[in-house]
Amino acid sequence: MAPRERKPALAALAVLLILVGALGATVMVMRAGNKVSVVQIGKEVAAGDRIPSSALREVEVSDDSGVSFIRWNQRGDLTSHYRAATNLTVGSVLVVSMITDQDNSVPAGKSLVGISLKAGQYPDGLRAGQTVAAYLVGDEGKDSSDSSGSAGPSGNLISSHLTIRSAGSTGGSIGDSGDFDVTVVADDADAGALTNAAAAQNVALVLVPSKS
16 A cells, blocks of 8 residues: 555656746846846946936846946936046946046046137037047147148147047127137146147037947
């Protein structure tokens, strides 16, 4: 009688093992397809700037990548207490290493330089986050150019990779052009020459096309 009594128990155990295996497979499939909502950058943000809510987009990514994404439900804390630790480009998915809680942070080896520009010294539409090149113009620019008087990069380029921190017109009313004030992040090696040229208003900015 004993062998007959063991058969139902063995059958029950077999069924239990099958159920456990099926449950495990189901969990693995569900985890593989699990998505979380995270923050993607929809507008360029310069290093050191606060990250505005208008620059944020919601996207879904896999939850099993192990990457420290900034979750979409954390965006309120993000815009209130954090800044960009590096230049944030359109389409990048935000991770912890790309933000900082330090105010007015400037990357090591960089300096902030203010430039006041007149009409003709800058292209329309300049905004924070863009990359520009700075050239020496005016009488000093002519002195540093070649004998033909051309204002080529070989003669009067100050820096080819300045990041705009902020930009805006000082015009007080409609029709008043005023000056266009730009603050840029420059390499320390270029900051001195750029500051001297800016003080003499002998700087012109050229927009550098994005590589993306």
